[in-house]
Amino acid sequence: MSYEMETGNVSDEVAELCGRVEDFVRNVVAGYEHDPRRNSHGPSEELSLALKDLARKADVLTPHIREDGSHLTHRETAAVLIRSGLSPLGPLACNTAAPDEGNMYLLGKVGSPEIQSHFLEPMVRGEKRSAFFMTEPAGDGGAGSDPSMMQTTCRPDGNHWVINGRKTYITGADGAGVGIVMAKSDDGACMFLVDLPDPAIRIERVLDTIDSSMPGGHSEVVIDNLRVPATQMLGESGEGFRYAQIRLAPARLTHCMRWLGACIRANEIAADYANRRNAFGKPLVDHEGVGFMLAENLIDLKQAELMVYWCADVLDTGALGTAESSMAKVAVSEALMRVADRCVQVMGGQGVTADTIVEQVFREIRAFRIYDGPTEVHKWSLAKKIKRDWRKANEG
Template structure:
């Protein structure tokens, strides 16, 4: 994977972490890809706990968070998270998976020392999973790609906030120990940290979805008179959307990192198949239609890599990177979809079986084109920016 390991601007410490993560995922975690504890709703918590124990022993658990509590730069994080994504189980083992990775980043930036000790540190140690409660059911008319439509409410009652509403597509809610709940007060959006499970937060069902890489799957949840101490609000009432933006740009990019690693591995598998399989008197790779697909994969992999590192560099300047992360999310997810589709096509019937991870990677990338904002929403947001920038130019 040396062609996907940038060295410019990456410390020797981060390069060493990336190398160790790659060896661990390839040698220790990849054999678990046939483990029967991988279910349609994601790996079981039993399996996830076992994998994290292996990562802890190998010294690669939560590798992007340093022992002193510091965080690798986004550029360095890319080098590490790409490696963790070489297996769909790698991010779970290394504790770099969504939503935990994004939630840890958010708490590291905005939580008080007391809340960090109570909620963040157990997550960093891999002892608790988390869930981010924002999206709401479409049938209720609630928030989806447009978070301003949020219907979940919160009101003060003494020294507690009382929260009511419904949420959907809540990744990892089933089995999570930490929840970040978004609700709307009279001042605007708010964020709360809660301990899970809680009887006031009821999982209505875990949905059957096209993807199957995240423990706990994706749940529909009812929140009925959830009482949260005022001390467990993140920041101030009405500041929730601002805090969400702290999380969203890096989280979008982290998805790009992990799934880029998965597509690197899928392409390796498809390439090996094309060089071993004979058809019509020669290796598949020697048939132009197949060889060209693998050549196109190399182009898309490199473009996805460059886009990921470019956006990481923007975030490392301290900029919010909203537009840049939208651009990266669209460009990388669409490129990875093309790669995953070609890998399936190159492998033919073998590509649609569960005998390799190629079929799963295809499903996961299809979902990635929707998660953290569909391609079309990001394009619409970018188009609005183009219009704003044009107006400013006319007024100058």
């Protein structure tokens, strides 16, 4: 192995769990990476359920949530999720994938006992997938990186709420059993839990995108007079943005964890290729142009790993960690893009084929630089914080 993963100073119990997850992903899940039940819109439901069944038998299904429903710390979660990401199929198999992992975290934090029983528990058991309905089409002037632009509306009607609007880039909507829908009332943003499928939520098309690791792909959706019982609103009307932050700050970081694992594996494949492949009388790794790229990969991987654990520690203090998760999202996604690109370059023609996961990891990381907020939005947010902090220090 060319890169030594940290255990993150976790307990012996969690270290043992990390070992089991890594063994399962490397020795079981990786064998399904060329399974024909995968297409451009992600793994099929049949493959998804088969992999989760294997994880259940190996006792590594939903490993970041304990039997009593409590979550591992963010540092412990990092150690586990990095290892689940060693295959693009690993998070799906272990039930640590987006958007389910983030949705489970949110419902575990703020869901009522009834919501947790009806919606959360089947997700934890790996029986249902979920989708988070927030982003809206740009042509409609809807919410993207700026959720305050939300156009989807909700209005009370007796003991129900009626929701209307359009959503786009909704990951996993096709085939999901649980939906979290964001809409705007007179009080502000709201979140609702819904059972899927529902005839009032219509998938217009599944988009053809650069990435292909998430079941159901990414959909454009119309919501037409969806009626939701008032008991299925998270919290009170107008609290949706606050709950979104509870979900999004850790979710940005768990994306970093999973894709760090994928790039560690891609780098292993590239390093193995460079040591086996000869050109001009010696192994590729002995050519500085190649060896230096692999050396740079080790540097970027280690910096990304340190950033992940640093941000996890901040979140474990109980801080919201919005600025820290933005820094981690930018630093890690950009570093992993460099790693994935170098892996392709080291492997030459082989790197752009589907013979290994390297080309898929490259595509997935390119998409990762966009979702959960593109680099530029996070930099802009951090710049605004710099200005606020300066004013507080100099004008207060």
